[in-house]
Amino acid sequence: MVTVAASQWVVRDDSLEGNARERVSVHDDWADFVTRNLGRRKIRTEREPGFQIGARVHLVDDFMVARFKTVAGRARLDRELDDIRADGRDAYVVYLSLEGEHELTQIHRSVRCQAHSMTMITQAEPVSQIKYGDNDTVYFFMPRSFIDQRFIGGENLCARTVSTLDGAERLACETLKTLQRESSSMSDEEFRTAARLTGELLLLAFGGAGKIAPDASSVRAANLVRAKRTIRARLADADLKLVDIAAECGLSLRYLHDLFRDDGRTASEYIRSERLLRARHILENLPALPVTDVSMSCGFSSPSQFATAFRRAFGISPRDAKQRH
Numbered sequence: 001m002v003t004v005a006a007s008q009w010v011v012r013d014d015s016l017e018g019n020a021r022e023r024v025s026v027h028d029d030w031a032d033f034v035t036r037n038l039g040r041r042k043i044r045t046e047r048e049p050g051f052q053i054g055a056r057v058h059l060v061d062d063f064m065v066a067r068f069k070t071v072a073g074r075a076r077l078d079r080e081l082d083d084i085r086a087d088g089r090d091a092y093v094v095y096l097s098l099e100g101e102h103e104l105t106q107i108h109r110s111v112r113c114q115a116h117s118m119t120m121i122t123q124a125e126p127v128s129q130i131k132y133g134d135n136d137t138v139y140f141f142m143p144r145s146f147i148d149q150r151f152i153g154g155e156n157l158c159a160r161t162v163s164t165l166d167g168a169e170r171l172a173c174e175t176l177k178t179l180q181r182e183s184s185s186m187s188d189e190e191f192r193t194a195a196r197l198t199g200e201l202l203l204l205a206f207g208g209a210g211k212i213a214p215d216a217s218s219v220r221a222a223n224l225v226r227a228k229r230t231i232r233a234r235l236a237d238a239d240l241k242l243v244d245i246a247a248e249c250g251l252s253l254r255y256l257h258d259l260f261r262d263d264g265r266t267a268s269e270y271i272r273s274e275r276l277l278r279a280r281h282i283l284e285n286l287p288a289l290p291v292t293d294v295s296m297s298c299g300f301s302s303p304s305q306f307a308t309a310f311r312r313a314f315g316i317s318p319r320d321a322k323q324r325h
Contacts, residue, residue, distance in 0.1 A: 037066060038093075038139065039123050040083035044076045058183035062091065062143035063195035065180045069099075069136040077129045081233065090124045091141045092154060094202055096164070096176055100135020104128070105285075107232075108277045109159035117161045118173060120206060122154065125232065128285065138180050142199045150203055153225045157206045164205075172198070172205035223251060224259045228270070235275050238299045242267050275299050276313045279306065280321055287322040294318065 052071040164173035295306035
């Protein structure tokens with residue numbers, strides 16, 4: 001890994017094939033590299049004196065391992081709905097912190113990822129990352145298809161930390177570090193096989209690698225996950241209709257209602273809850289936004305309707321939520 005001072009960085013790019021596998025490039029704007037390799041993000045940062053960053057990436061098919069090391073690099077990176085729609089990337093990403101600390105927020109959960117721990121997010125859902133100063137982080141990308149074949153409800157694994165000090169978690173951590181370190185000397189086939197094995201160990205560490213049995217309950221669970229994901233992507237639409245959600249997921253409207261009823265609440269209750277939770281997250285993290293704009297961005301038809309629902313759900317007004325932050 002190599003670094004340069006000030007606002008430039010040097011990238012060792014291991015994603016190329018054959019003799020061109022090792023190439024050094026200099027970038028004036030490190031956001032470009034993040035966008036091309038990790039997915040579109042809005043980066044908010046004040047570069048500190050002596051800012052340095054080094055990066056190494058290895059990509060084969062849809063598996064990728066990357067390592068970023070920054071000095072004096074406090075920043076906030078947000079992947080929002082427009083970014084998700086723009087690049088269409090849909091992978092799960094494991095964060096393994098070797099040094100420093102990140103705070104990650106996704107699907108209404110916030111966690112701190114620091115040394116001796118790792119966490120996972122999905123690129124298909126909005127995510128906020130706050131990076132505190134110097135850090136050294138390994139990222140591992142797995143395609144959604146790989147997760148879905150092995151685990152129902154991969155989103156339930158996201159924004160949760162696991163310790164890497166012992167057991168299966170330590171084995172997965174050490175395997176991922178070795179994969180990142182040795183990837184540049186591997187052939188594509190070797191990397192492909194090693195990446196899949198690493199992914200299996202990571203799933204074991206994050207919640208069990210039990211394979212999905214092709215029974216009715218598994219199919220229903222997978223359909224419910226897909227319906228919830230579709231709803232969360234369209235919360236800003238005040239005219240969102242359940243019949244449209246059902247059609248987009250390839251389900252009948254009655255079947256969609258049954259899925260949510262078996263989950264403990266109606267589809268309409270789920271939509272309202274997700275809208276309110278998203279609104280509260282925005283109010284607490286972006287207090288400069290007017291309450292009216294927040295209500296519209298979360299799909300409420302009027303500010304008064306939003307204020308009433310918010311107070312009923314949380315016991316405080318939207319303005320109180322802003323002031324608490």
